[in-house]
Amino acid sequence: MTSKHAAYGSTSDSPDAPKRVRVRHFSRAKEQGIKITGLTSYDYLSATIFDRAGIDFLLVGDSAGNTVFGYDSTLPVTSDELIPLCSAVVRAAKRAFVIADLPFGSYEAGPDDALHTAIRFMKETGAHAVKLEGGVRSTEQIRHIVRAGIPVMGHVGFTPQSEHGLGGHVIQGRGEAGEQLLADAHAVEDAGAFAVVLEMVPSSIAAQVTKELTIPTISVGAGPYCDGQLMVWTDWAGLSTGRIPRFVKQYARIAETLHDAAITFRAEVDSGEYPAPEHEYGDVGSPARLVELAVAAERGGWDAVFLWEHLHLIRAMRLDVVDPWVTLGAMAQATDRVLLGAMVTPLPRRRPWKVAKEIVTLDHLSAGRVVVGVGLGHPPDDEYEAFGESGDTRRRAELLDEGLAVLDGCLRGGAFHFAGQHLSVDVDVHPAPVQRPRPPIWVGGMWPNRGPVERARRFDGYYPVSAEGEPLPPATIAAIVDTMHPPAGFDIVAPWAEGHDAAEFEAAGATWLVDSRWPVDDWYESLLAAAERGPH
Structure with a gap:
């Protein structure tokens, strides 16, 4: 309805607004002179769009x-074909009234066939009403269906299912045929x-019918004087x-748009x-993209760039995961200032002497900008x-x-x-690192478990x-500092928590604040924006 005093079906979110267009609202609209709008729909997506736009009823027509x-033509379509379409439209329509079109051959044989078909559509699709063609000749079918409690919309004038008997797509109701059309319309109402x-x-004929009938008339090419308009979408x-x-x-002009x-x-x-890089899943799993992020972070004023080290990153999510040490080597060549490292390396599943060689190599590539983060690795089912x-915690510890x-x-050399x-x-290890x-070695672990805290005390930092x-x-960071009493030069590395600023963490005793972002739909874009924006 287009009036601000709509008889029914307001599209507002007001708690007073009707949630669903009902049969009674059609007659109310006619009484109040409010136009009714209808569109055909055959699928969930179009029905969702039309429903949200405030279209009053959706007809799942045999025009499918x-x-x-x-x-x-519409003649070959069957109930079996229309029922899945109608079900999809019903699932989409939260407000609109959904009408199922009874196809040719499903109701003409008699009232019982008509009722059987109508019941099937109502039960299997959840439609709110049915539509069938024909005037005087269909009155018994309409009457029988209505007696069963199923609302019926009639259809007179040009009826596509009878196009051969009507001589094709021709205007109906001209001349003497106007009297028959009036009789058909009245018969449908009476039924x-x-x-x-x-x-x-x-x-002119449509205007006369509309004036004489107490039920709403819906125009399909019948001019502006009907109570509503219906179009094939x-x-x-x-x-x-x-x-x-x-x-x-x-x-x-959707056809032209789709064609182009x-x-x-x-x-x-x-x-x-x-596809361009922004269309790929797992963009952050692209080494080249990660190098771009490191360059942006350095330009944005960040002090360090750390990568996770995982073999799986939540296996069910199927995210791309690359080797951090190879990628960090590329980052080292593209940056000059930021510290680099893996946060954290699950050392129990690695050969520590091999990890040491990777770290020393990166330390030389970066001119002494490596930080070493280590931990048990989590989750054990994915990583071990x-x-x-074995994912046994004691053995991994x-x-x-x-x-x-x-x-x-091995990191000390010699x-x-x-x-x-x-x-x-x-062994006798060479070369020695630049640093x-x-x-520095930072130990990660779950707070307040005692093991990670005591392990971290022996090294250079704690990442809780x-x-x-x-x-x-x-x-909590303040409680950690109170527990550990860290010596000068010992780092407390705090993951940034929303709702707090850097000054709060610094006051609590943190020496590093890590902005770690979990995967989101625009993960790369989110990280790039944060890198370019700089610390805040």
């Missing part, structure tokens, strides 16, 4: 035979229909490619322009058990402690000997995380 199935479609009828939106009836006003878009798509695929390794001892020794329960080395005596994966607020 032409527009969906490609038949030459109990709540509304009637007038198709391809002279506007593919005609109205410029999607149909065949001849368009004279009465159709095209409100869009398809040509552009084909050309861009041929040229390689599509999926590859046939033992391997981490021994691995840290080996890593510490002769080194270690013999433990799990690891044993006797002396070695790059919560068991729930949520960042720790400044008050």
